[in-house]
Amino acid sequence: MTGPGGVSIVLVRGDITAQSADAIVNAANSSLLGGGGVDGAIHRRGGPEILADCRRLRASHYGKGLPTGRAVATTAGRLDARWVIHTVGPVWQRDEDRSELLASCYRESLRLAGELGARTVAFPAISTGVYGWPLEDGARVAVRAVREAAGAGGAGGVEEVRFVLFDDEAYRAFEGVVG
Numbered sequence: 001m002t003g004p005g006g007v008s009i010v011l012v013r014g015d016i017t018a019q020s021a022d023a024i025v026n027a028a029n030s031s032l033l034g035g036g037g038v039d040g041a042i043h044r045r046g047g048p049e050i051l052a053d054c055r056r057l058r059a060s061h062y063g064k065g066l067p068t069g070r071a072v073a074t075t076a077g078r079l080d081a082r083w084v085i086h087t088v089g090p091v092w093q094r095d096e097d098r099s100e101l102l103a104s105c106y107r108e109s110l111r112l113a114g115e116l117g118a119r120t121v122a123f124p125a126i127s128t129g130v131y132g133w134p135l136e137d138g139a140r141v142a143v144r145a146v147r148e149a150a151g152a153g154g155a156g157g158v159e160e161v162r163f164v165l166f167d168d169e170a171y172r173a174f175e176g177v178v179g
Ligand code: AR6
Pocket: 014, 015, 016, 017, 027, 028, 029, 034, 035, 036, 037, 038, 039, 040, 041, 089, 124, 125, 126, 127, 128, 129, 130, 131, 132, 133, 164, 165, 166, 167, 170
């Protein structure tokens, strides 16, 4: 169903590296040089071109790394996509509300995807793995951020935002929010 700003939200259970989309979003860390989870899988399946691009970014605009909440694009290498958009989620903290930073990851990634000319964008559930964000809250922040950005015209020509959820628990958390 088409939502605010003409953007449809689609939920899929699976591995994000197996998706076909214009842009695939990576739950990276600020080094941009790889890691575990989605990040490890993207670099493994996408091949060395992605890391080469990341190294170039570190050597130019992002000498100190990519700040939390921001997004940057590289080639998608061998993935079935035109771009990988790397974003850095916040580490979850019990005593500090960092949800604005998590929302910023979705907003900035979507804005960049729109600027690049993407129509389909695949997102993982950012911060809900290694970074410890509770799934249901992570889903709530994600869906709200996408709907708000789309409603405010912040998604350019993006037509589909696909959340790619790795397991049943994550899928159900998003299903509960999207309805
Ligand atoms: N496809 C889709 N979802 C996945 C996949 C996959 N292949 N693999 C894991 N998930 P995480 P974060 C789910 O840890 O929490 C890395 O080391 C996973 O179950 O990938 O933002 C980076 O370099 C979880 O629900 O990202 C950073 O250091 C969600 O994707 C750090 O982890 C996100 O889990 C970022 O941590």
